[in-house]
Amino acid sequence: MWAEKLGKQLGRPTRSVGGWLVSKLLTVRNQVLEENAVQLCGIQPGDTVLELGHGPGLGLQSAAKLLTEPTGHLIGVDYSEYMHQMASERVKDLVASGKVTLHHCDVAAMPLDNSTVDKVFHCNCYYFWPDLRKGASEIHRVMKPGGLMVTTLRLSNVAAMAAKRVMPGENWRPEAYMAALRESGFTDVRIEDKQLENVTFQAIYATALK
Ligand SMILES: C[S@@+](CC[C@H](N)C(=O)[O-])C[C@H]1O[C@@H](n2cnc3c(N)ncnc32)[C@H](O)[C@@H]1O
Numbered sequence: 001m002w003a004e005k006l007g008k009q010l011g012r013p014t015r016s017v018g019g020w021l022v023s024k025l026l027t028v029r030n031q032v033l034e035e036n037a038v039q040l041c042g043i044q045p046g047d048t049v050l051e052l053g054h055g056p057g058l059g060l061q062s063a064a065k066l067l068t069e070p071t072g073h074l075i076g077v078d079y080s081e082y083m084h085q086m087a088s089e090r091v092k093d094l095v096a097s098g099k100v101t102l103h104h105c106d107v108a109a110m111p112l113d114n115s116t117v118d119k120v121f122h123c124n125c126y127y128f129w130p131d132l133r134k135g136a137s138e139i140h141r142v143m144k145p146g147g148l149m150v151t152t153l154r155l156s157n158v159a160a161m162a163a164k165r166v167m168p169g170e171n172w173r174p175e176a177y178m179a180a181l182r183e184s185g186f187t188d189v190r191i192e193d194k195q196l197e198n199v200t201f202q203a204i205y206a207t208a209l210k
Pocket of ligand 1 (some may be wrong): 010011012013026027030033034052053054055056077078079080083105106107108122123124125128129
């Protein structure tokens with residue numbers, strides 16, 4: 001019962017005590033994953049960058065700092081209204097200046113034109129998608145040819161949560177997501193173990209072939 005409730009809040013936080021607690025947990029626990037996803041996708045100052053499932057918005061703050069050229073633009077999508085509002089508040093000056101655009105929408109249906117995004121990153125997000133192939137195809141659609149996507153995760157934590165049924169089904173497995181990426185037109189899909197001083201995490205990479 002508690003696992004199902006936690007899974008619901010992690011997958012789509014609501015404005016509630018549970019959602020607030022989850023937002024604090026995400027802020028404390030996942031900054032390192034967010035910052036590393038930003039680093040690993042090799043953002044250039046004039047890129048158009050997209051974060052999927054940004055949650056409270058820490059990764060948006062990191063990525064925006066790298067987009068120093070006028071053409072550099074950051075887009076964020078999240079289908080939790082609570083997270084959309086929380087992140088909008090966190091980066092309100094960047095939204096006001098036009099550097100950042102946030103969409104309250106599903107990853108599987110983004111209001112973005114075809115082949116317009118250079119880099120995509122996301123953390124702790126794909127395990128909650130009901131249809132990995134739909135999500136992966138939509139990411140591929142919006143990416144420019146040769147664009148890079150990076151997702152970071154702590155596999156041991158994710159596997160432990162899945163074993164407690166926090167995430168139902170098998171979509172949490174990197175192999176499932178990587179298969180969906182390949183089927184959707186990505187190439188050079190691979191996973192790497194990363195070790196920082198006291199943190200171990202994984203990074204999945206995929207390049208949009210078009
Ligand atoms: C576990 S939280 C992770 C938040 C942040 N990336 C982090 O690592 O701390 C998952 C986030 O992805 C969002 N999300 C999950 N599935 C989504 C979907 N299909 N479309 C848009 N957002 C989604 C949720 O609303 C939530 O904010």
